[in-house]
Amino acid sequence: xxxxxxxVKKSTDFSEWYVEVVLRAELADYAPVKGCMIIRPDAxxxxxxxxxxxxQKIKATGHxxxxxxMFIPEAFLKKEAEHFEGFTPEVAWITQGGDTPLExxxxxxxxxxxxxxxxxxxxxxxxxxxxxxxxxxxxxxRWETKATKxxxxxxxxxWQEGHTAHATAEESEAEVMWAINxxxxxxxxxxxxxxxxxxxxxxxxxAGAMYTTALESIMPDGKALQMGTSHNLGQHFAxxxxxxxxxxxxxxxxxxxxxxxxTTRLIGAMIMVHGDDKGLIMPPKVAPTxxxxxxxxxxxxxxxxxxxxxxxxxETLKVNGLSVILDDRxxxxxxxxxxxxxxxxxxxxxxxxxxxxxxxxxxxxxRDTGQKTMVKEADILTSIENLLKDIQDNMLTKARLILQxxxxxxxxxxxxxxxxxxxxxxxxxxxCGNPDCEEKIKEETSATIRVIPFEKEEPPTGxxxxxxxxxxxxxxxxxx
Amino acid sequence: xxxxxxxVKKSTDFSEWYVEVVLRAELADYAPVKGCMIIRPDAxxxxxxxxxxxxQKIKATGHxxxxxxMFIPEAFLKKEAEHFEGFTPEVAWITQGGDTPLExxxxxxxxxxxxxxxxxxxxxxxxxxxxxxxxxxxxxxRWETKATKxxxxxxxxxWQEGHTAHATAEESEAEVMWAINxxxxxxxxxxxxxxxxxxxxxxxxxAGAMYTTALESIMPDGKALQMGTSHNLGQHFAxxxxxxxxxxxxxxxxxxxxxxxxTTRLIGAMIMVHGDDKGLIMPPKVAPTxxxxxxxxxxxxxxxxxxxxxxxxxETLKVNGLSVILDDRxxxxxxxxxxxxxxxxxxxxxxxxxxxxxxxxxxxxxRDTGQKTMVKEADILTSIENLLKDIQDNMLTKARLILQxxxxxxxxxxxxxxxxxxxxxxxxxxxCGNPDCEEKIKEETSATIRVIPFEKEEPPTGxxxxxxxxxxxxxxxxxx
Numbered sequence: 001x002x003x004x005x006x007x008v009k010k011s012t013d014f015s016e017w018y019v020e021v022v023l024r025a026e027l028a029d030y031a032p033v034k035g036c037m038i039i040r041p042d043a044x045x046x047x048x049x050x051x052x053x054x055x056q057k058i059k060a061t062g063h064x065x066x067x068x069x070m071f072i073p074e075a076f077l078k079k080e081a082e083h084f085e086g087f088t089p090e091v092a093w094i095t096q097g098g099d100t101p102l103e104x105x106x107x108x109x110x111x112x113x114x115x116x117x118x119x120x121x122x123x124x125x126x127x128x129x130x131x132x133x134x135x136x137x138x139x140x141x142r143w144e145t146k147a148t149k150x151x152x153x154x155x156x157x158x159w160q161e162g163h164t165a166h167a168t169a170e171e172s173e174a175e176v177m178w179a180i181n182x183x184x185x186x187x188x189x190x191x192x193x194x195x196x197x198x199x200x201x202x203x204x205x206x207a208g209a210m211y212t213t214a215l216e217s218i219m220p221d222g223k224a225l226q227m228g229t230s231h232n233l234g235q236h237f238a239x240x241x242x243x244x245x246x247x248x249x250x251x252x253x254x255x256x257x258x259x260x261x262x263t264t265r266l267i268g269a270m271i272m273v274h275g276d277d278k279g280l281i282m283p284p285k286v287a288p289t290x291x292x293x294x295x296x297x298x299x300x301x302x303x304x305x306x307x308x309x310x311x312x313x314x315e316t317l318k319v320n321g322l323s324v325i326l327d328d329r330x331x332x333x334x335x336x337x338x339x340x341x342x343x344x345x346x347x348x349x350x351x352x353x354x355x356x357x358x359x360x361x362x363x364x365x366x367r368d369t370g371q372k373t374m375v376k377e378a379d380i381l382t383s384i385e386n387l388l389k390d391i392q393d394n395m396l397t398k399a400r401l402i403l404q405x406x407x408x409x410x411x412x413x414x415x416x417x418x419x420x421x422x423x424x425x426x427x428x429x430x431x432c433g434n435p436d437c438e439e440k441i442k443e444e445t446s447a448t449i450r451v452i453p454f455e456k457e458e459p460p461t462g463x464x465x466x467x468x469x470x471x472x473x474x475x476x477x478x479x480x
Numbered sequence: 481x482x483x484x485x486x487x488v489k490k491s492t493d494f495s496e497w498y499v500e501v502v503l504r505a506e507l508a509d510y511a512p513v514k515g516c517m518i519i520r521p522d523a524x525x526x527x528x529x530x531x532x533x534x535x536q537k538i539k540a541t542g543h544x545x546x547x548x549x550m551f552i553p554e555a556f557l558k559k560e561a562e563h564f565e566g567f568t569p570e571v572a573w574i575t576q577g578g579d580t581p582l583e584x585x586x587x588x589x590x591x592x593x594x595x596x597x598x599x600x601x602x603x604x605x606x607x608x609x610x611x612x613x614x615x616x617x618x619x620x621x622r623w624e625t626k627a628t629k630x631x632x633x634x635x636x637x638x639w640q641e642g643h644t645a646h647a648t649a650e651e652s653e654a655e656v657m658w659a660i661n662x663x664x665x666x667x668x669x670x671x672x673x674x675x676x677x678x679x680x681x682x683x684x685x686x687a688g689a690m691y692t693t694a695l696e697s698i699m700p701d702g703k704a705l706q707m708g709t710s711h712n713l714g715q716h717f718a719x720x721x722x723x724x725x726x727x728x729x730x731x732x733x734x735x736x737x738x739x740x741x742x743t744t745r746l747i748g749a750m751i752m753v754h755g756d757d758k759g760l761i762m763p764p765k766v767a768p769t770x771x772x773x774x775x776x777x778x779x780x781x782x783x784x785x786x787x788x789x790x791x792x793x794x795e796t797l798k799v800n801g802l803s804v805i806l807d808d809r810x811x812x813x814x815x816x817x818x819x820x821x822x823x824x825x826x827x828x829x830x831x832x833x834x835x836x837x838x839x840x841x842x843x844x845x846x847r848d849t850g851q852k853t854m855v856k857e858a859d860i861l862t863s864i865e866n867l868l869k870d871i872q873d874n875m876l877t878k879a880r881l882i883l884q885x886x887x888x889x890x891x892x893x894x895x896x897x898x899x900x901x902x903x904x905x906x907x908x909x910x911x912c913g914n915p916d917c918e919e920k921i922k923e924e925t926s927a928t929i930r931v932i933p934f935e936k937e938e939p940p941t942g943x944x945x946x947x948x949x950x951x952x953x954x955x956x957x958x959x960x
Contacts, residue, residue: 032598033551033586041544041614048545064521065528069636070619071513089578094588096573097623097635106513108574108588118512128811134521139550139619143577155577156549331608 086207151268222424280345430470566687631748702904760825910950
């Protein structure tokens with residue numbers, strides 16, 4: 001544990017603040033290999049919570065976990081042309097096993113469509129085998145040439161990838177929407193990060209997909225972050241990997257496929273959105289430690305009684321399923337401990353000193369607002385439960401306000417450029433649907449279309465770029 | 481689902497039987513990349529159960545999960561000479577990222593000591609940082625040149641690796657023993673596979689360890705299988721990676737380290753030990769499906785009532801935390817279903833036909849013995865709970881008998897060779913401790929020392945090889 005807190009203000013140098021919080025709160029560290037990171041216990045525990053919740057939701061709906069090899073023959077990647085073009089520039093290649101050069105070099109999976117579907121072709125025979133709904137949790141490698149950033153962009157990261165095959169186009173469409181809405185639910189109600197959802201434009205879709213849906217959120221520096229995607233692959237991969245089934249009509253049909261994923265990047269978003277100048281703020285639902293208890297013996301007064309009482313409180317909370325640390329280390333002062341646990345973002349701190357002890361009460365401090373309250377000993381459990389819920393809700397509400405504040409509607413290109421150069425964030429604007437306008441905007445402002453919302457809304461103006469008839473509303477932003 | 485059962489008897493061609501069971505019960509499939517496999521849902525579910533139990537035990541004792549990069553710079557592997565020599569022959573190397581050759585080739589982790597301890601050197605400062613107890617679940621690559629075998633030996637596999645650092649030699653020794661006993665408990669009481677535990681000889685220890693402890697079990701073909709290891713690394717790695725702490729005495733000390741792991745190989749052992757000519761037998765504690773319910777409507781008689789009743793039973797069992805499949809598919813006969821679920825090793829089958837329905841009872845069939853009993857509807861839950869426990873116990877008892885039957889004590893080298901060429905299995909014999917004898921035995925019989933038991937026992941004879949004074953008892957076997 002570093003002895004020092006965060007030295008940079010979030011509002012002054014957001015990028016530096018982020019790195020400091022990640023490193024000093026011991027969420028991650030730079031690995032000795034360029035572009036890679038180590039996910040340390042407190043961050044990995046957040047990932048485990050995400051895994052638990054996702055697993056629950058996917059298993060309840062008949063998806064099954066599995067594990068495919070991470071090696072993909074080059075020939076497989078090449079089968080779907082767009083897919084190959086999209087991924088090969090950032091593939092890491094194995095060319096040697098032991099002392100022996102390999103006959104065919106092997107890609108480390110940048111995503112698993114190709115290796116999985118080569119097996120789906122073998123496993124799927126008839127309509128009885130459908131839908132096939134498979135998921136895997138694994139590591140992924142994309143040899144980034146852009147600057148990397150802890151959690152947000154590293155050469156290796158962890159993710160979950162769902163891959164389903166269906167008998168009909170309708171079923172695959174329903175699956176795509178099911179996945180994107182499952183993610184929205186988890187990201188908003190667990191990580192307390194509000195998202196926009198919608199479709200990607202043609203130029204931003206997944207390489208090989210028919211269309212891509214995505215979740216996007218806005219970071220405090222005004223840049224958008226893609227939080228997850230759910231792709232409708234149509235029959236693109238089915239045709240190149242020959243994934244067919246015999247229908248009840250006794251005829252051969254290609255399957256309809258989807259794939260969808262979220263990554264450890266979500267942890268980075270959580271840090272960025274919620275942290276403050278003191279460090280991290282963990283949403284209670286994913287916090288590895290929800291409550292820290294700090295005994296405050298004053299000059300030895302009642303020291304033993306206070307120790308016994310804090311142990312007792314810790315035990316009660318644990319028995320009730322809460323994750324608690326009793327920080328009774330002698331070698332640190334209470335003030336030092338307060339700073340440390342604030343840096344680590346523990347949602348609730350309980351303090352107990354001699355006067356509290358005499359009054360059968362504790363001091364409860366919430367991390368998100370810093371608010372202190374006196375709580376009678378008998379009410380601790382109820383107060384904690386309410387407070388955790390309140391903190392979780394408050395964090396989402398706060399984040400929603402930021403999203404709202406960072407979303408601007410513009411009528412023309414001048415306004416667009418002004419906002420992009422100014423506060424940034426999402427820009428809601430009309431778009432004619434022409435990729436040339438999208439490309440021009442990207443070149444001139446670095447902003448891209450993040451999503452085209454699912455709910456159709458009449459474009460209130462002409463295209464923000466060319467002025468021609470608006471075909472749809474789109475959300476633009478600069479992004480990570 | 482394959483339409484055919486296992487065509488080879490376990491006793492006739494064990495090796496072929498194993499492959500058939502694995503493929504036909506859909507536990508795994510060969511991957512398109514040589515030496516790799518796909519872990520399919522029913523086998524992955526077993527792995528998830530193992531993960532759940534291991535996580536519970538390691539977290540309760542203060543170990544924390546984490547994730548380190550899978551890329552290891554060549555220079556790191558080289559630091560510990562024995563370690564490098566032991567692992568480089570089977571390392572897969574990344575030499576290219578996108579179109580660009582890498583400046584330094586990167587190993588894919590064959591194990592993570594080196595990358596982890598390079599970070600421990602940075603994280604550990606004082607005695608306050610100890611013990612450091614970290615674990616990770618990940619994929620591992622060892623570029624096997626020997627023939628691979630589903631689950632037992634593949635070029636990529638999944639494992640868990642614990643890595644701890646301690647202030648004293650005593651603490652690290654205690655950790656080594658804690659880990660090996662934790663594994664013994666899980667393997668015996670969850671997978672129902674009895675194991676021998678003990679120390680490896682110098683020539684069989686982990687490359688870079690001070691000593692290695694291991695769990696070994698015997699397969700039905702008489703070959704031993706290493707089920708897990710727990711290494712005392714002493715200060716070997718601490719010295720080359722400079723992992724030091726300032727003690728309470730204000731002096732610098734090297735830490736004492738351990739590492740320990742189990743792999744997806746355990747699933748292979750479970751299949752081999754418990755399966756029979758009908759297929760797999762899943763220990764109830766890890767079975768992805770514990771109970772299958774098959775309604776048996778006879779010529780449509782009472783069809784609706786039977787359907788309603790079986791649904792009701794399935795629901796009751798589910799609510800009570802059991803994993804149940806109600807197989808009410810119309811397109812298959814009951815007999816076909818029986819075969820299918822026997823192939824898949826589901827511990828209990830419940831049948832319900834018109835006569836059972838009238839008598840308010842069901843037929844319950846246990847997979848391990850094939851025994852059928854009539855159970856009154858009101859007693860189903862209690863019977864199931866007792867039966868699952870009984871099956872679990874019976875499987876371990878049966879396996880213990882096999883272990884016993886396959887363990888021979890021999891007095892001299894002639895007997896040794898006779899047993900090895902005959903029934904195989906473990907051979908308990910006296911050994912003088914000289915590596916030359918160990919080497920000679922290996923060359924002449926292909927048997928190696930699997931473990932030297934922890935409990936010291938006076939060798940009853942001279943060394944089984946040279947006849948000189950026996951120094952210890954050792955268990956020899958041919959192994960996978």
